[in-house]
Amino acid sequence: MTDLEEFTLPKVSAINRYTSAYISGLHQHIPFLHLPTLNLNEVEIPRLLAMCSLGALYCFEKEVAMKLHSASMIFLGHVLFPVTPLDPYTDGVGIGGQARKRN
Amino acid sequence: MYSKGTKGDGVKGTKRIIPHDLTFPSSSSTTLLTKTTAAPTLTPTQTFTDHYQFSSHTTNGLTSGPSTASSTFGPSPPAADTTSILDPQLLSLQPSPQHMLPIPTPPSLAIKPASHSPDSLPGPSPFPYHDFTFFDELNYSLGILNPTDDFQSQIDQLMNSVVPSGAATGAYPSTPKPDVDASLFRIPASNEVPIKGNHSAPPPTKVTVRKLNEEAWEHLQRQVKSAEAVFVFLC
Numbered sequence: 001m002t003d004l005e006e007f008t009l010p011k012v013s014a015i016n017r018y019t020s021a022y023i024s025g026l027h028q029h030i031p032f033l034h035l036p037t038l039n040l041n042e043v044e045i046p047r048l049l050a051m052c053s054l055g056a057l058y059c060f061e062k063e064v065a066m067k068l069h070s071a072s073m074i075f076l077g078h079v080l081f082p083v084t085p086l087d088p089y090t091d092g093v094g095i096g097g098q099a100r101k102r103n
Numbered sequence: 104m105y106s107k108g109t110k111g112d113g114v115k116g117t118k119r120i121i122p123h124d125l126t127f128p129s130s131s132s133t134t135l136l137t138k139t140t141a142a143p144t145l146t147p148t149q150t151f152t153d154h155y156q157f158s159s160h161t162t163n164g165l166t167s168g169p170s171t172a173s174s175t176f177g178p179s180p181p182a183a184d185t186t187s188i189l190d191p192q193l194l195s196l197q198p199s200p201q202h203m204l205p206i207p208t209p210p211s212l213a214i215k216p217a218s219h220s221p222d223s224l225p226g227p228s229p230f231p232y233h234d235f236t237f238f239d240e241l242n243y244s245l246g247i248l249n250p251t252d253d254f255q256s257q258i259d260q261l262m263n264s265v266v267p268s269g270a271a272t273g274a275y276p277s278t279p280k281p282d283v284d285a286s287l288f289r290i291p292a293s294n295e296v297p298i299k300g301n302h303s304a305p306p307p308t309k310v311t312v313r314k315l316n317e318e319a320w321e322h323l324q325r326q327v328k329s330a331e332a333v334f335v336f337l338c
Contacts, residue, residue, distance in 0.1 A: 004331040012320045023312060035310040041319035045326050048315075071327075078330065 007071045010052065010064070015040075018055030018068075019048075025058035046075040262290065 010018070019040060027033060033051075040048065049072035056065035 004327065004334050007327065007331075009320070009324050009327050012315055012317055015320070016314045019312065019315070035312055039313045040315040041313060045323055048323070074334075075330065078333075 004071065004074060007067060007074075010068075015048070015052055018052035018059065020055070021058040022051045022055035026054050044079075046072050046079060049075065 009015075023035065027035070043051075049068050053065045053068035053072055056062075056068060
């Protein structure tokens with residue numbers, strides 16, 4: 001998946017299942033999130049998708065994990081490298097650091 | 104890489120002229136030399152004084168009683184020859200080739216070569232190799248695996264013979280016995296439910312994370328749609 005056109009946000013139950021799998025799985029080994037102050041209703045979308053991607057791996061859903069990871073990277077690139085169409089200094093670099101297509 | 108000129112100069116530079124009168128000494132001259140050189144007179148070695156002489160009332164050669172010189176740390180007395188304190192018995196224990204040679208073992212301790220045939224062993228054979236009736240006797244003595252029965256009945260018979268309590272049978276009571284050891288080591292039947300209650304599994308996390316609700320999910324969905332629209336616009 002190279003863009004967001006093929007990405008669909010999982011349902012609420014699936015997101016909650018993935019986050020629960022992340023907390024019961026990876027968080028037991030790498031607890032870098034503060035769970036008492038973690039609110040899934042207020043978390044940023046790249047972080048939420050990354051958590052869901054790791055949780056999907058613990059749910060043995062590899063394809064979903066890859067899609068969530070790609071979408072998370074795209075959103076994260078949009079956060080880290082915000083570009084505008086008229087920015088001449090970042091020409092050729094689009095969302096997620098991908099090469100921008102020219103018409 | 105060496106050039107020709109350099110090589111020639113090097114050869115010329117190393118050329119030496121050997122005088123003709125320089126010859127190797129013959130055997131006669133050698134004998135003369137040996138005769139002329141006086142044999143050095145060996146000076147008598149110093150007498151060995153064992154400073155760490157072992158006695159019955161000492162420990163590791165050191166006296167356990169009070170000593171006059173050990174109370175203060177002064178400069179050590181000048182030792183003219185440190186080799187004089189070496190134990191001559193240790194010096195005599197140098198490795199010699201005779202230590203490396205194999206020690207001949209007496210014939211009573213010699214290991215006999217292994218034979219590949221059981222017939223070569225002395226005495227009667229412990230196992231009848233050619234008598235296959237042993238297996239028939241074994242099957243008769245066991246008597247649990249009848250080939251005419253089905254697989255499940257054979258397994259049940261085998262488990263009943265192994266497990267003394269007869270727990271694998273379907274007649275096992277559903278309520279656990281008060282004996283803890285028997286309940287732990289028994290084989291559960293197929294119609295039993297797993298044990299509920301405290302067990303050795305890791306405890307669940309006490310922290311409860313607030314789940315994602317529908318309103319927040321719709322907000323995320325709008326973000327995804329807007330990002331997708333921006334992405335399409337950029338492309």
